[in-house]
Amino acid sequence: MENPLRAELALDASACTSCMICVRECPTWCITVDAHQEEREEGGRRPIKVNILDKFEVDYGLCMFCGICVDACPHDALFWAPDAENVLKEGASGNGARQNLVYQIAGLEGALPRAVRSAKKEQS
Numbered sequence: 001m002e003n004p005l006r007a008e009l010a011l012d013a014s015a016c017t018s019c020m021i022c023v024r025e026c027p028t029w030c031i032t033v034d035a036h037q038e039e040r041e042e043g044g045r046r047p048i049k050v051n052i053l054d055k056f057e058v059d060y061g062l063c064m065f066c067g068i069c070v071d072a073c074p075h076d077a078l079f080w081a082p083d084a085e086n087v088l089k090e091g092a093s094g095n096g097a098r099q100n101l102v103y104q105i106a107g108l109e110g111a112l113p114r115a116v117r118s119a120k121k122e123q124s
């Protein structure tokens with residue numbers, strides 16, 4: 001999905017398969033993904049193994065907003081939100097600590113509705 005405004009990364013955790021492609025492609029190594037495997041019965045003869053996402057972190061202190069992770073994700077799990085609402089809020093209220101620039105699943109998913117709204121606006 002094309003989105004020229006790259007303010008904040010948004011994650012659809014339900015679409016992420018923990019494939020690690022974004023982690024490997026990111027030029028600044030600012031994405032961290034952890035996952036474990038679980039067996040699931042899917043009606044077949046054998047249970048299948050699925051990856052369960054435990055951790056998805058983006059370090060905005062290192063991110064250069066290049067968009068490679070968004071383009072490389074084969075499962076459409078990463079998007080751009082067009083405004084940096086979360087980051088600006090943190091900047092205004094945070095204590096400037098380095099760890100406040102590291103965003104976890106909840107924060108990245110929080111940007112998803114804004115990313116989807118922006119994509120719909122572009123399409124209309």
Ligand code: SF4
Nearest residue numbers: 026063064066067069
């Ligand atoms: S936008 Fe670029 S630097 Fe930032 S997390 Fe994605 S690949 Fe890494």
Ligand code: SF4
Nearest residue numbers: 016017019020022073
């Ligand atoms: S490339 Fe996409 S599916 Fe793979 S770990 Fe990254 S966000 Fe998840």
